[in-house]
Amino acid sequence: MAIRLLDDRVVSQIAAGEVVERPASVVKELVENALDAGASFVQIEIADSGRRRIQVNDDGSGIPVEEVPLAVMRHATSKLVTADDLSHIETLGFRGEALASVAAVSRLTVTSRYRDADVGVRLRIEGGELIEQATIGVPVGTIIAVENLFFNTPARKKFLKSDMTEKRVINQIVMNYAMAYPHVRFVLIHDDREVFRSLGTGNFADVVVKVVGLSQFRQMVEVSGQDVVRGHGGTIRVRGFVSEPNLNRKDRTRITLFVNGRAVQDNSLSYAVSQAYHTLLPKGRYPYGILLIQVPPEIVDVNVHPTKAEVRFEDASAVFAAVQRAVRDVILGYSQPSLANRHQTRPMDRDWDDDKPTRIGQMDFGFDIPDRADDEFSFGDNQRPAYTDEGEQPQRVRTLPVLRVLGQIGAAYIVTEGPAGMYLIDQHGAHQRILYESFRRVLEESDALESQPIETQTIDVSVAENRAIQANMDMLERLGFVLESFGINTYALRAVPVELTQTDIISGLAHLIERLQERIDPETLLMHLADVIAVKRGVIMPQEDMQALIRELEHTPSPKQDTFGETIILHFSAEQIARQFRN
Ligand code: ADP
Ligand code: MG
Numbered sequence: 001m002a003i004r005l006l007d008d009r010v011v012s013q014i015a016a017g018e019v020v021e022r023p024a025s026v027v028k029e030l031v032e033n034a035l036d037a038g039a040s041f042v043q044i045e046i047a048d049s050g051r052r053r054i055q056v057n058d059d060g061s062g063i064p065v066e067e068v069p070l071a072v073m074r075h076a077t078s079k080l081v082t083a084d085d086l087s088h089i090e091t092l093g094f095r096g097e098a099l100a101s102v103a104a105v106s107r108l109t110v111t112s113r114y115r116d117a118d119v120g121v122r123l124r125i126e127g128g129e130l131i132e133q134a135t136i137g138v139p140v141g142t143i144i145a146v147e148n149l150f151f152n153t154p155a156r157k158k159f160l161k162s163d164m165t166e167k168r169v170i171n172q173i174v175m176n177y178a179m180a181y182p183h184v185r186f187v188l189i190h191d192d193r194e195v196f197r198s199l200g201t202g203n204f205a206d207v208v209v210k211v212v213g214l215s216q217f218r219q220m221v222e223v224s225g226q227d228v229v230r231g232h233g234g235t236i237r238v239r240g241f242v243s244e245p246n247l248n249r250k251d252r253t254r255i256t257l258f259v260n261g262r263a264v265q266d267n268s269l270s271y272a273v274s275q276a277y278h279t280l281l282p283k284g285r286y287p288y289g290i291l292l293i294q295v296p297p298e299i300v301d302v303n304v305h306p307t308k309a310e311v312r313f314e315d316a317s318a319v320f321a322a323v324q325r326a327v328r329d330v331i332l333g334y335s336q337p338s339l340a341n342r343h344q345t346r347p348m349d350r351d352w353d354d355d356k357p358t359r360i361g362q363m364d365f366g367f368d369i370p371d372r373a374d375d376e377f378s379f380g381d382n383q384r385p386a387y388t389d390e391g392e393q394p395q396r397v398r399t400l401p402v403l404r405v406l407g408q409i410g411a412a413y414i415v416t417e418g419p420a421g422m423y424l425i426d427q428h429g430a431h432q433r434i435l436y437e438s439f440r441r442v443l444e445e446s447d448a449l450e451s452q453p454i455e456t457q458t459i460d461v462s463v464a465e466n467r468a469i470q471a472n473m474d475m476l477e478r479l480g481f482v483l484e485s486f487g488i489n490t491y492a493l494r495a496v497p498v499e500l501t502q503t504d505i506i507s508g509l510a511h512l513i514e515r516l517q518e519r520i521d522p523e524t525l526l527m528h529l530a531d532v533i534a535v536k537r538g539v540i541m542p543q544e545d546m547q548a549l550i551r552e553l554e555h556t557p558s559p560k561q562d563t564f565g566e567t568i569i570l571h572f573s574a575e576q577i578a579r580q581f582r583n
Helices: 025-035 065-070 083-088 100-103 156-158 163-178 204-212 212-216 266-273 316-332 339-344 427-446 462-471 473-479 502-517 522-533 543-553 574-583
Strands: 041-047 053-056 106-111 120-126 129-136 141-147 187-189 193-197 220-229 234-245 257-260 260-266 290-294 404-409 414-420 421-426 451-460 482-485 491-499 569-572
Touching: 025 041, 025 053, 025 141, 025 163, 041 163, 053 339, 053 421, 065 106, 065 120, 065 129, 065 163, 083 234, 083 266, 100 106, 100 234, 100 522, 163 187, 163 193, 163 204, 163 260, 163 290, 163 473, 187 260, 193 473, 204 212, 204 220, 204 290, 212 290, 234 316, 257 266, 266 290, 266 316, 339 451, 404 543, 414 427, 414 543, 421 427, 421 574, 427 473, 427 522, 427 543, 462 502, 473 502, 491 502, 502 522
Parallel strands: 041 187, 257 290
Antiparallel strands: 041 053, 053 141, 106 120, 106 141, 120 129, 187 193, 220 234, 234 290, 257 260, 404 414, 414 421, 421 569, 451 491, 482 491
8 A cells, every 4th residue: 555644534533642752662663664564574773772873674565766755754654544444453553653753853764675666765854854865776675774863852862761771672672573473583783782583483482482581481381262252253362471370470560462463551451361370379479471462453442542552442351351261271271389389498499590591592681580489488587588579668677686796707707796696607698698689679770780980901702701791791781891892702891880899800700701601590690790799708807897797787688598598697596605615
């Protein structure tokens, strides 16, 4: 269908609003256009989290030369003609607004060659004005480059989220489309570094593995169901993967739903998914999963929200029931491993510990830490950890009695006295636990640990190390390491986490890179970071430092063991000591 300007009557019926509010929304719109054009390959290149440049190449139909100027006009679309068409939208786009909105706030270059044409055309538009138009030899398909986004709207620029957040949202959008369109080969590149690729084999499970990682995938079960829409004749198809009941989360945010190839937020449907688990989930816990829901286009209204993130169903309860039934079918057939058993395990035996290597190809830089079991364990003295998964505000709850520092033995253990006798504390383990818990808290609230610039050091790495660094660059960045590629297998290290002392920088980083080669998950990497930063055994600590450390430990969750399960505190009651003297 040719691109045409929508007439005013249709325009008035379109859910209007801001479509381009951030770099990630540009990525979303461009990817949707590529998919609507029938692309089998979509490459997304991002520079500087999208602030500098966003480019999307596709091998779709291309745009006829004479229509390219129209494509960037508001309300010009090839996907819709009449208001009636709004009731059965089968494309991702339909409003003809995205390219126009992007053109207005950036330097936009559209390069396209239509499938029947011998040559292509290139248009350059700045702030909405056409600057240049030229004929150009290119393969069939379209390349849209968006540079200097918001260059002419400084107010908007100011409100941009942090780079890390933006990257994460962009990654999520691309991965979502890769899952919903397994036949399409996606490549995502950030600052010349490929961070995600799907193969376009058409196999949905393959893409899900790429996105969630193998270990998490192994703990998911396949959903496949079909329901007839009453009084309609059409069918609702539900397929996907959901978590086993013994794996769960504190909220519903990890239930990713697609309706007719569109990622949507729909509280009622995510509720349907958790409902399907019935009594199998502990109270206040939710499953996670990815579901592709296919419904007849007539029964879904996508014209509800400007960013098209919400949909409305003609018969919402039918869709609700179909989703719930499909999930319940696999969940009920699933024999539930005893929850009680899990609770008897040591606190450190968490799900991700027994299943290495974990999160292969993991793209989740969100430090979405597997749910902690700690808050369900008592440490024998019934002290609650200082904060729980549910607690919004970390409260400084005491986790140990007040301890008075008496001294240090062997430059490794701090001798303290408490209400019930003597406590010997391993300085390294204690510090490791404290650091880890504080990092975790920081990462729950912000994107990255605090980083400090250092005098640039170049580091040479092996091919294997290089691969590990490349694959985990974002993760390292989240920890506060700023590494720049500096030739083949060489990096310039420009910043490190603030707590890392000068002398430990190289050895610490080397240790982490070694762990990365073992493909550990972000959680474990964080534990190792705490480990390399923590004060070493063999270091004589000044009294004030020991006091500060102990004071911190008194308020740290799980103070009795470090994150690797090693004992931190040995307790000798006065009675025990007395007994030793008596024989
Ligand atoms: P919409 O997608 O809602 O139609 P857009 O502003 O996103 O509006 O795009 C306008 C028109 O430009 C589309 O209808 C389509 O015809 C054309 N177009 C945009 N991107 C592409 C692309 N990657 N390949 C082919 N055609 C495209
Ligand atoms: Mg569009």
